[in-house]
Amino acid sequence: MIWMKKLASRPIDTVDLLSLPVFVATMAWESRVLARRELRELGDLDSATNDELSDPTLPADPLVPLGYERRDTKASLTMLAGNVVVNLAVAGAVGAMSRFVFKRRIVNLHATTWSLPAAMVAWDFMYYWNHRWMHEIRLFWANHVTHHSSERYNLSTALRQPWSGYLMSWAFLPMPLLGIPAHHVAKAGQINLLYQYWIHTEAIDKLARPLEAVLNTPSHHRVHHGANPQYLDKNYGGILIVWDKLFGTFEPEVRRIKYGLTKNIRTYNPIRIGYHEFVDIARDVVRATGWRNKLGHVVRRPGWRPTTGPTADPAAMSAA
Known part of the structure; x- marks a missing residue:
């Protein structure tokens, strides 16, 4: 989730302000609920092997939560505060870009009863691809990796934003x-x-099957935050899970x-949480030989390595 990215294109409104006490109240509720569970x-x-993390032949594992940890939660809330400050700083530029495009629109739609529902479906569709690109292009992943950096999963994780x-x-x-x-x-x-x-919670297990079939749910989004091989x-x-089913x-x-x-990365330092992947990209670009390899470290998938040179994949070099 790219939480509060909306602040980069519009002013803070009443809903935003009311959401803050809701966040506090729901995190307190979740913490108490989880504290009473195993x-x-x-x-x-x-220490689990990839086969153990991914074995499809075993029965489904029961949901056993990890709960909260003070330093982890503090780090997530610090990242939220920084996210809001940065987005407010660039709000004018981003808003101007949006207005520039709207003036050059290729279709002249009007506000009707159906335009907001249509906008919600369109936004959700664009969010799917935006989110996917952030996992498939390393430069964009350097922005999104912040949200995946916690080894816990609770409502505070939703607020750990870049x-x-x-x-x-x-x-x-x-x-x-x-x-x-x-x-x-x-x-x-x-x-x-x-x-x-x-949906960033382990306090809720799977929902009714019709809801799980259409909506993004805590169960579906827990998968998204998993480092298990089959969950990567x-x-x-965003709201609908049907895009994932349509696009595989x-x-x-x-x-x-x-x-x-x-x-x-095993750190609670907000600077490192926010920028460690950018530093790693810069290091790889400097060390790589040839412009193709340098560019590959920026625009290829996260984890990509060239077959030759100082930043090459050891497995590829040994196979050669």
């Missing part, structure tokens, strides 16, 4: 280009992102989830 230990899956969201500020421009009124674009984004807050780069949807990126929750990154 909890598993952080790192309990560190300080470089402006990198993706272009992703929803097709909506004003197609003539969707600006206020409906903003409202659709607000509703979508508020919806995604509640799955379940990108859906994965149900079966194995117990190892949250976080494939290589966790």
Whole structure:
């Protein structure tokens, strides 16, 4: 979830202000609920093999939460505060870009009873692709990795947001280009992102089957935050999970989830949480030989390595 990215294109409104006490109240509720349950230990899956994390032949694992940890929650809330400050700083530029595109729209739609629902579907569709691109292009992943950096999964994780969201500020421009009124674009984004807050929880197991079939749910989004091999780069949807089913990126929750990154950074330092992947990209670009390899470290998938040179994949070099 790209939480509060909406602040980069419109002023803070009453809904935003009311959401803050709601966040506090619901996190307090969730913490108490989880404290009364059997909890598993952080790192309990560190020694599990990829086969154990992914074995489809075993019965589905029961949901056993990890719960809260003070330093982890503090880090997530710090990232939220920084996210809001950065987005407010670039709000004028992003808003001007949106207005520029709307003036050059190729379709002249008007605000009607159906334009907000249409905007919500369009925003959710664009969110799917925006989210997917952030997992498939390393420069964009450097922005989004912040949200995946926690090894826990609770409502505070929803608020662990990046300080470089402006990198993706272009992703929803097709909506004003197609003539969707600006206020409906903003409202659709607000509703979508508020919806995604509640799905960051282990206090809720799977919902009724008809809801799981259509909507993004806590179960589906837990999968998205998993580092298990079969869960990587799955379940990108915002409100609707149908996009993942249409485009082949859906994965149900079966194995117990190892949250976080494939290589966790194990820090509560907000600067490192926000910028560690940018530093790693710069280091790889400097060390790589040849412009193709340098560019590959920026625009290829996260984890990509060239076959030769100082930053080459050891497996590829040994095979050669």
